[in-house]
Amino acid sequence: MNLVIIGAGGLAREIYDLAIICNVNNSDFKIKGFLSDDLTNIESLGYPKILSTTQDYQIEDGDVFFCAIGNVFQRKKIVERILDKGGKFINLIHPSANLSPSVKLGIGVGIKSFCVISSDVSIGDFSFLQSSVIMGHDAKIESYCQINSFVFFAGYANVGQCVTINAGSRLIQNVVIEDDAVVGMGSVVLSKVKKGTTVFGVPARRLST
Numbered sequence: 720m721n722l723v724i725i726g727a728g729g730l731a732r733e734i735y736d737l738a739i740i741c742n743v744n745n746s747d748f749k750i751k752g753f754l755s756d757d758l759t760n761i762e763s764l765g766y767p768k769i770l771s772t773t774q775d776y777q778i779e780d781g782d783v784f785f786c787a788i789g790n791v792f793q794r795k796k797i798v799e800r801i802l803d804k805g806g807k808f809i810n811l812i813h814p815s816a817n818l819s820p821s822v823k824l825g826i827g828v829g830i831k832s833f834c835v836i837s838s839d840v841s842i843g844d845f846s847f848l849q850s851s852v853i854m855g856h857d858a859k860i861e862s863y864c865q866i867n868s869f870v871f872f873a874g875y876a877n878v879g880q881c882v883t884i885n886a887g888s889r890l891i892q893n894v895v896i897e898d899d900a901v902v903g904m905g906s907v908v909l910s911k912v913k914k915g916t917t918v919f920g921v922p923a924r925r926l927s928t
Contacts (some may be wrong), residue, residue, distance in 0.1 A: 720748035720783045725797055726833050727755035731787035735766060773797050783809045791881045795863045798845050
């Protein structure tokens with residue numbers, strides 16, 4: 720398999736490193752390069768080449784993809800573009816991550832180092848967990864979410880689609896975060912976060928617009 724990383728920014732460089740680590744004991748794929756719709760200097764930093772834009776890239780036999788775009792709405796748009804072309808996505812799970820055997824993972828999921836994912840957790844398609852995320856039993860994340868480092872989910876916490884939870888946040892048991900919401904860094908979420916809103920603080924409160 721030839722891994723094509725979608726994106727060429729900071730997260731893409733992290734995914735490149737993650738892919739190398741994941742491949743140390745598994746030579747099923749090699750890293751082919753990046754797709755980018757923006758000007759970038761990633762090649763000058765010593766990384767593989769930009770192959771094409773996501774619009775123009777022609778999928779070849781053996782290609783598999785991972786989306787390394789941090790903005791969840793842009794991620795969804797670009798992933799759907801590649802899926803429409805017939806692209807296939809893989810998961811990248813750091814070997815230090817501790818996943819219960821009962822965890823349910825979608826496709827295109829990324830989990831970085833030192834995450835602990837407990838019994839019967841569900842993580843939807845194209846969601847990404849940065850390092851040291853802890854998820855209690857029966858927590859659920861829907862598709863296209865970005866969960867940043869040191870976030871804690873108590874049991875049965877439920878997160879909708881296209882949600883961004885920033886570093887150091889805490890979610891109490893049974894709390895619900897609806898689609899398209901954002902949780903600010905270091906927040907403690909004690910009650911439902913409504914669709915499309917941004918909350919911040921201890922306890923987390925909706926920011927005025």
